[in-house]
Amino acid sequence: MESNRREIEVMANLLSANDVQAAVNREHFLKNKCLAINVIGSPGAGKTSLLEKTLPLLTPDMHVGVIEGDIFTSKDADRIAAHGVPVIQINTGGGCHLDSKMVSKAMPAFNWQATDLMIIENVGNLICPGDFDLGEAFKIIVLSIVEGDDKPAKYPVIFRNAKAVVLNKMDLEAYTDVNMENMRKDILAINPDIQIFEVSCRNGDGLKVWTSWLCQEVKAYQQNRD
Amino acid sequence: MESNRREIEVMANLLSANDVQAAVNREHFLKNKCLAINVIGSPGAGKTSLLEKTLPLLTPDMHVGVIEGDIFTSKDADRIAAHGVPVIQINTGGGCHLDSKMVSKAMPAFNWQATDLMIIENVGNLICPGDFDLGEAFKIIVLSIVEGDDKPAKYPVIFRNAKAVVLNKMDLEAYTDVNMENMRKDILAINPDIQIFEVSCRNGDGLKVWTSWLCQEVKAYQQNRD
Numbered sequence: 001m002e003s004n005r006r007e008i009e010v011m012a013n014l015l016s017a018n019d020v021q022a023a024v025n026r027e028h029f030l031k032n033k034c035l036a037i038n039v040i041g042s043p044g045a046g047k048t049s050l051l052e053k054t055l056p057l058l059t060p061d062m063h064v065g066v067i068e069g070d071i072f073t074s075k076d077a078d079r080i081a082a083h084g085v086p087v088i089q090i091n092t093g094g095g096c097h098l099d100s101k102m103v104s105k106a107m108p109a110f111n112w113q114a115t116d117l118m119i120i121e122n123v124g125n126l127i128c129p130g131d132f133d134l135g136e137a138f139k140i141i142v143l144s145i146v147e148g149d150d151k152p153a154k155y156p157v158i159f160r161n162a163k164a165v166v167l168n169k170m171d172l173e174a175y176t177d178v179n180m181e182n183m184r185k186d187i188l189a190i191n192p193d194i195q196i197f198e199v200s201c202r203n204g205d206g207l208k209v210w211t212s213w214l215c216q217e218v219k220a221y222q223q224n225r226d
Numbered sequence: 227m228e229s230n231r232r233e234i235e236v237m238a239n240l241l242s243a244n245d246v247q248a249a250v251n252r253e254h255f256l257k258n259k260c261l262a263i264n265v266i267g268s269p270g271a272g273k274t275s276l277l278e279k280t281l282p283l284l285t286p287d288m289h290v291g292v293i294e295g296d297i298f299t300s301k302d303a304d305r306i307a308a309h310g311v312p313v314i315q316i317n318t319g320g321g322c323h324l325d326s327k328m329v330s331k332a333m334p335a336f337n338w339q340a341t342d343l344m345i346i347e348n349v350g351n352l353i354c355p356g357d358f359d360l361g362e363a364f365k366i367i368v369l370s371i372v373e374g375d376d377k378p379a380k381y382p383v384i385f386r387n388a389k390a391v392v393l394n395k396m397d398l399e400a401y402t403d404v405n406m407e408n409m410r411k412d413i414l415a416i417n418p419d420i421q422i423f424e425v426s427c428r429n430g431d432g433l434k435v436w437t438s439w440l441c442q443e444v445k446a447y448q449q450n451r452d
Contacts, residue, residue: 042269042350043268043380044372071380072379125353126350126351127349127350146395147270151269151270153298153299154298155297172372175398
């Protein structure tokens with residue numbers, strides 16, 4: 001009992017220390033009129049692929065930075081760097097999520113006068129990243145439809161706290177048993193305000209709709225700060 | 227610094243308390259000649275589907291029990307119960323992995339005189355479950371090949387500590403860019419002793435090979451205790 005209480009206390013301290021730094025990060029993004037988004041999804045949902053396909057579609061006058069979270073390797077950052085976009089890789093060394101302190105340590109590497117959008121790709125995990133505010137304006141979920149239409153109901157917390165969900169790998173719909181109507185219904189039952197995008201990073205379907213929504217969000221965020 | 231040290235200490239205490247209970251669970255499985263396996267994989271890798279397809283292929287004289295770990299919902303346990311197999315659902319209520327204490331609490335529900343194989347399906351997560359020994363004989367990874375061939379290198383810890391990996395959704399290989407040669411090479415570079423099975427729960431390919439290996443493992447485990 002005593003040990004349980006101590007564990008809960010330490011977890012509460014951890015989360016509260018994270019929230020303090022997240023507030024500092026958020027203030028930094030606000031001051032620099034930079035929309036920061038926290039991209040969350042399972043391993044292989046297609047988070048990095050979505051970034052790779054999104055970057056070339058953003059208007060040329062929009063300046064983007066990327067923070068890549070991974071347990072090990074710089075595979076994802078290497079893929080993003082190939083697009084000529086400033087990117088910093090954070091390796092958690094085993095940790096299952098990014099936290100606000102890791103993000104703050106990556107910040108000095110960017111030119112904030114020239115960053116309109118900061119995309120933070122979290123570690124591949126549909127659970128733990130949801131508990132740690134990074135100071136982002138909002139969370140985006142990337143879900144591969146191949147994971148199955150039961151996933152929103154099974155991982156509701158993350159869907160409840162996201163502004164949008166990108167349903168990826170739509171090109172595989174015909175080859176799986178996924179029921180897209182159930183998928184959409186379950187997502188909206190958890191979060192009626194969430195935006196749902198259906199895309200295929202492989203064949204390009206839906207990417208323009210998603211990207212133009214994201215551009216609108218950047219503009220709206222910046223106008224609100226004018 | 228002080229607070230960091232305290233967090234590390236509590237995490238170490240947590241893991242060590244888990245190991246103590248895991249040893250008790252392991253002794254229980256040994257005493258009852260029951261092979262316990264810990265099945266780990268991302269959300270939607272096909273863990274429950276693999277179980278559903280495996281159960282009917284096991285020899286009729288093999289008695290199986292299933293423990294289903296999930297954050298919320300009893301969706302997976304309902305699917306297993308439909309096969310007439312004793313199943314207990316553990317809901318972690320937000321927690322990202324099973325621990326040995328949760329498993330021990332589920333144990334009284336089973337008839338251990340008549341259980342040869344206990345399949346413990348962990349929470350959908352390729353990271354955290356790897357840190358918590360449940361008392362199992364060994365870990366099995368289920369990986370959907372649609373997640374991509376870069377996953378073993380990105381999540382090496384879990385591959386290093388597993389006895390076998392079941393590469394699922396092989397029926398989708400032709401519709402994705404996955405490179406199966408790279409996948410196998412990377413897995414074996416991390417763990418040269420791991421067994422690799424390629425299956426499709428959808429069309430049945432490879433399931434007999436996987437299931438007969440599992441039956442062999444049960445027999446070998448029981449013979450070693452005779």
